[in-house]
Amino acid sequence: MPFIKGDERINRDGRPKGSKNRVGESVRTKIETFIDKKMNEIDTLYDKLEPKEQALLISRLVDYVTPKLRSQDIQFSEFEQYSDEQLRAIAQEVINNSNK
16 A cells, blocks of 8 residues: 555554554564474584584574664763762772672
8 A cells, every 4th residue: 555645544653652563473483483493403513513503593592582772872072060089989880780
């Protein structure tokens, strides 16, 4: 169906923030099922890889099991109001929170 300007049926708000992509969810489920069925074969194939190839495989797969980190814009002028001691405390808190 072609786009018609002014059509009342158009969702002008888009998909709600945080809602799941239905197609992506079904594909993800199928991939998980496939991997579960083939896990023994995958283990055997992994053991046959060179260490460099094993590391590459792990680095690529880790994206699928760990949450993505978002970049954040930091305006350094915001930190001018803090003393060096306060900035060290903030940095230490960030480090402590990232190790949890």
